[in-house]
Amino acid sequence: MRIPLLAGNWKMYKTVTEAVEFVRGLKEALAGIQGVEVAVCPPFTALYAVARELQGTGMALGAQNMYQAEEGAYTGEVSPVMLKEIGCRYVILGHSERRQYFGESDEMINAKVKLALKHGLTPIVCVGEHLKDREAGNTEKVVGEQVRRSLAGLSAAELAGLVVAYEPVWAIGTGRTASPEDAQQVNAFIRSLLAEMGGQEAARQVRIQYGGSVKPDNAAELLGQPDIDGALVGGASLKVESFAAIVRAALQ
Numbered sequence: 070m071r072i073p074l075l076a077g078n079w080k081m082y083k084t085v086t087e088a089v090e091f092v093r094g095l096k097e098a099l100a101g102i103q104g105v106e107v108a109v110c111p112p113f114t115a116l117y118a119v120a121r122e123l124q125g126t127g128m129a130l131g132a133q134n135m136y137q138a139e140e141g142a143y144t145g146e147v148s149p150v151m152l153k154e155i156g157c158r159y160v161i162l163g164h165s166e167r168r169q170y171f172g173e174s175d176e177m178i179n180a181k182v183k184l185a186l187k188h189g190l191t192p193i194v195c196v197g198e199h200l201k202d203r204e205a206g207n208t209e210k211v212v213g214e215q216v217r218r219s220l221a222g223l224s225a226a227e228l229a230g231l232v233v234a235y236e237p238v239w240a241i242g243t244g245r246t247a248s249p250e251d252a253q254q255v256n257a258f259i260r261s262l263l264a265e266m267g268g269q270e271a272a273r274q275v276r277i278q279y280g281g282s283v284k285p286d287n288a289a290e291l292l293g294q295p296d297i298d299g300a301l302v303g304g305a306s307l308k309v310e311s312f313a314a315i316v317r318a319a320l321q
């Protein structure tokens with residue numbers, strides 16, 4: 070039984086003050102909720118304050134990125150050791166915005182995934198095709214390559230414990246969501262690939278989210294698909310009301 074993971078990727082939004090205020094509101098809105106896992110992924114600057122605010126709630130903390138080294142002369146970067154100490158359970162890796170604006174390759178993401186696992190962080194590994202790939206009928210080819218390369222060299226147990234997020238790039242921040250059927254099809258494809266890489270049991274356990282314009286009014290249908298085990302939510306995770314509504318949709 071896979072517990073759905075509803076994670077809010079705040080991207081470069083919210084000061085420390087705004088982040089703390091949000092978490093206080095979220096705790097109230099979701100008090101006593103069971104059967105789903107909820108995580109928030111604030112910018113680095115707000116992680117420590119949010120970690121303190123989340124203590125004792127069962128909600129998890131995630132970071133949005135990390136560097137593939139434990140420490141060193143890497144100006145501006147943050148290491149998995151630092152994220153672990155601060156209380157992160159998750160780290161988003163390979164988000165399409167990292168791939169697109171910061172030149173992250175599958176090989177770099179693979180190094181990050183391995184180091185995150187070494188330090189007890191659970192990677193949320195993002196994959197997804199561009200519109201031109203989908204229109205050319207290349208979705209499975211592109212997503213398949215990203216999965217194989219980003220997750221190369223992982224053991225079956227490591228694959229089983231991962232979170233993969235299928236985020237079609239054309240659906241991110243555009244208001245254009247993949248249809249539940251299309252999202253289900255790609256998520257099932259990713260699961261079949263993970264079965265090839267790590268066996269049936271790993272594929273049965275791994276959680277595969279959908280992300281890309283998830284909103285309160287489309288969440289229930291997306292989350293009702295058999296291979297969609299939660300959502301990675303951008304814009305709609307920035308307001309308590311909409312994020313809480315998406316979390317509740319996972320329970321339907």
Ligand SMILES: O=C(CO)COP(=O)(O)O
Nearest residue numbers: 078241242281282303304
């Ligand atoms: O990129 C996303 C989550 O990582 C999705 O963003 P939106 O929900 O704003 O489309």
